[in-house]
Amino acid sequence: MRSDEETKQIVFDAARRAFAVDGYAATSTEELARRAGISTKTLYRLFPGKAALFEALCVDRLERLLSAVDLQTNDEVDIETGLRAALLACADLALDPDVVALQRMVLQESAAFPELAANFYKNGISRTVTTLAGWLRVQVKRKRLAIDDVEEAAGILIGMIASAPQRAAIYGGVPLPSRKDIERRARICAVLFLDGCRAAPK
Template sequence: MAQAKPSSEGRPRGRPPVRSDDETKRIVIEAARHAFAVDGYAATSTEELARGAGISTKTLYRLFPGKAALFEAMCADRLDRLLSDVNFHSNNQADIETSLAAVLVACADLALDPEVVALQRMVLQQSATFPDLAANFYRDGIARTAAALAGWLRDQVKKKRIALDNVDEAAGMMIGMMVSAPQRAAMYASVTLPSRNEIERRAQTCAAILLDGCRARRHTGSL
């Protein structure tokens, strides 16, 4: 009896490897981040997102109950990356000014990211139609950024490297000082976002002002 010839491709027959849910979620979140920033929330359909990720709409809804849940997961995913950066810098042994500047850069990496700025512009434009959009963006973006910085500041207070009465309030002030002006300039005046070198210089200046102030010291001569 003649033996069956092996496949010319030399590959076993069967279905291709199944992609894990975690990997699929990551692909969908990346696609959603770009689509929301470029096309807006209302114009982005779940069908398009599913097609871009190579999955069915049914699978997308199994992973994310709806478009709002996907937007929330996207914001949370970006903040998780920031939190890992802040936790890393909180453990280093550099002087407090260098450490604070590094943490402010980590905050700016999120707030001044071009897609994040585009998303914030989109949220402002569509918040009246989709009020939950703004609430989710604030909770999973702005508020968590401030909370991450507040946690780092609280740790520095415990180590007696700085003295603050209200770390949560101080964190909000620091983030505003670091990112608000360039963020507003980009959103309302189409000014180019600062480069990495400009962000680092701004962080160093902010850290120096926050730690030492900028009031000119009076020189008292001897009588």
């Protein structure tokens, strides 16, 4: 006998594949139950509907990713190294293949199902911003950074590190960047954020 938690993970795996291939609207609860190898009665006992399943799927995936995020706040690490590490952690979240696949599906289905976009934003995008803002707040408190609005700064930084690769993957069919490419991008973003790029006056 499987526990409910084990069964939920099987359903999540089946739903991720089904939503990515067929889309949210075209995937029925009966098809999800069949793919997961359970009855529709069991599926409805675990999730009251498809929207609740999608929200739980997003929460589960992002919880797993966020639990692996360790934004270093050690004073022994210089601010540029610490910021690069924080940006890499956020990029790992934003550019995770499963997260990008979910985002692609949300964009395709959001006109008909606006609650999908709202749930994805609440459980994904805004939580990533909050996580980075918390790290920035610690750096401000320790007087290593001077920022008036840490939430706004966190949004700007996540846009710098992840938005262009996300758009290229979702709209242009471009492969997600390699780890080496993400590390290079994190270095550039950290320098731009900390030092700017205005040329020094002659």
